[in-house]
Amino acid sequence: MNNDKTSASQLSELTQDIDRILITEIEIKNRIIEIGRQISNDYHGKNPLLIGVLKGVLFFLADLLRCITIPVEVDFLAVSSYSTEARNKGVVRLVKDLDIPIQDRHILFVEDVVDTGLTLNYLLKNLKMRNPTSIQVCTLFDKSKHRLVSLPLSYVGFELPDRFVVGYGLDFREKYRNLPFVGLLKPSVLAREMDGE
């Protein structure tokens, strides 16, 4: 059938590794439009600074910014995890700090996914020491079942199951970030990647 041909030809090298799509490209797009509208209302007249953590937030932040209709500024942090043990204690290493001072600024911290919350908790503590006027968090994906520290999330795009997902910025060993949707990897792919270690 023609339909089969079309879908087969659309299967890229990356999508062949996906077991199931959890959130489609259009669902993501529509939700980001809603969040952008909310942020534009809530931060009207406040010139907020949006801070993203590289690299996973790249796609979300770029799309969100274009759905915000008020003046905003943007800056980035980059972190790298220490050992698994250090990570479990919520310690991350800042490999790129902010370029813009945040004292007396309204900060909107933008995340791709909040899982245990340990990374975010560490970064929020660090930023709070710099005396911003306010800090709120916006995350596209929330895995609240896995949370180890309680964190107030002001804007949440989607609740995710407690599963490892890829796409729309989320990677598995630096791969799959450029999928336009969010999905689960095939178990055979995970096994293959593990074997390749």
Ligand code: IMP
């Ligand atoms: P947390 O410190 O456990 O909240 O971890 C947050 C970071 O773990 C995110 O910024 C992602 O880089 C990564 N992460 C958590 N869950 C996933 C997932 O399902 N896929 C890809 N990366 C994830």
